[in-house]
Amino acid sequence: MAATKLIALHHIKTKSVAECLKRCIDYVRDSRKTEDEKYVSTYGCDPNTILGEFLLSRRTYEDNVRKPHKNDVIAYQIRQAFKPGEITPEQANEIGYELAMRFTKGKHAFIVTTHTDKHHIHNHVIFNSVSIDGKSRFRNFYFSGLALGRLSDMLCLENDLSVIRSRYEERMNTKNEKRSRHHISDSSLSFLVDIEKKMQEGKGKGYENWARKFNLKQRAKVLLFLEEHGIASYEELVKKTDAMETEIDALNEKIKARNERMAKNKELQNAIITYSRTAEVYTDYRKSGYSKRYLAEHETEIRAHQDARKIFNRVSGGKIPKLKELRAEYGELIAANRPDFQQYVQMRKEKKDYLVARKNLELLLTEKEAEEREKVKAKPNRSSRSEASL
Template identity: 25%
Template structure:
């Protein structure tokens, strides 16, 4: 699982990079670690070679190249490039990777891909994250000191001509990633697809912010544990980590982009916008949007819309009528309970939609007059309760019909067993053998007696009666359902109008 990383440097002190590769440095501050005598501490283990430097050191070779070609004279010029190939920690145990083998692979990679550049190739046995991964640093001076043979991947003169500066373009990085993949394949090492990148894009700055934050959190938790308190958080999250988690928690439940953006704003105060086929997110408390490409592939437009479409297909489809309305939210009450500004923005947007739907409904029903609205509500309540009473009565009769049919069938199927019992030579043994059938017969007989049924109805007649009852129930249930739906909408509309005017009165008085 080798990875490739590129770092460009504008530092004109070429000895600094060699010192970094040879001496120990603090992982967070970058400062050299000193021993008891105040001298820099050498790394415990490393291998270092130079290429294209002649009889000079790397730093001298780079300075001579700058002077010869009159380049890298400005502060903002890129003086050197560093490429780091990090191998999978499992390669040492599983595939026999050693520092010597890694160094040889690094030298080969450097000579084939950066010919003509002064270079340092240095191998370390472990990374600063203590994961045990052998990795190779390849540092090249930015100026090519000799013209080289043009190869197929070289597209511009700067890639082969003497005195030209190296440029790490997207095309160059793609070529180098392919080279790393082929390098691992040829050496029998673990590898991944470097061309498609990581699903979660973590920048160098965010990586170190995680490391520093986790270190600080671990210290605070250790102090809490010593004091006998339970730590509340064990894993540190950067702003982007929190944003990724919040987006993911909303994304798997949303079924449309509008639903997705509304949920983000309501739950976390996160605004989302689409611009130039790209999504950007604005967390609460920030003034600058964070682009999806800086969060990872799972948060860009293509992935988000694919997830929303999949959610919409799997979620049961519910048919909503156009006049469906929601209740207005008491924003001030919610803010008093601790809701933030993100929720306030969402609630204002929601209330505008709800009030617009309310007015559309009342206009369509011609109920803008308060008396007409109250009369219609009273009429619907009567219709609703009457239809509900009929439905309940029909349901009771259907239940009785179903139980009666069951008892009639049980009685008819077990009656012959009762007759055989009377003629049995050993009644006790016969009853023990047919206990289930006789119990069902006696239960049916008791049911008929309890309900004063002296003559059993025909099963066909009972089935016809049940079908008739079901048909009547469906008709009255539809009336009940229609009355209930319209009643709820009109009551909500009435409540929304009252809430709207209650909020408007103080505002008008203030004006």
């Protein structure tokens, strides 16, 4: 169960855009809330340079499209809170990442942080109001908050989490308890109605008729799905879902591998910038004969220079790469990841449809086997006919 909210972050006149963004990002990245930033993930940007990359996209938009207007929205925040005890921080962060990706369609850079400081685990997502390429802005359409909630509910169902029933549904149940209404249960894959169980609970003839019609509709949906996808047997359906799982895992590994390369790339970029900025100070330090006094006066710059050199030794074998080449590679990795992630999201959705069909088919087969057993029991055998003749 996840409660979601979409918040527009406006530019405050008394502060710069950079200050407004930094304030929001620093809050969601608070190490006390994210367990030393253990549960932080990003898309289209690096956690260490997110502010600069947000501003760069914004500057590109202002230079090529139009200047900002009054009460400009500089970013958007998504808050997603989960039911206590129902989810782990790792899973919550993954769901928050996928929610942001689906909502922004992969066009906007964002950061996802999962806070564990309260009794309920919750996500904060900050995504740039300007697209990554700086050519467009996010359109906050009517009922966008409702659309966000629907996406969140879909993700909860896909991950076997409960969803929140609307207040309208609660009022209808209170006003008319005798009226049967169908709600989404905690399990996203069980759609067939257990008629006998409901009849034992005191449901009337009308419910029985409705439930039988509902089951027939579900059977029709399953058969139509199998026909549309060219599946002739249950075994073939199982084979297909297992194959999809393998393909999704392989695609996910490709995306993770690129993300790791992007992280190393960004680390090298930052190291190059730091190394260049502190080179003069470190040269003077060497000329001073590694003077302790000089070290004490410029310790921050000298340590930063040495740390940058360690990064070169660890990541690039001691070689200092060219910043231009790293930036070009980083852009290529982002461009390669975007279609793969969109395909990953699409395959996850298709997999859910196949799993729904598989579960319903299993229920139908179980029901059919039960009916056949009842027919065998009801069929008179030879001994019963002999006793009847006597």
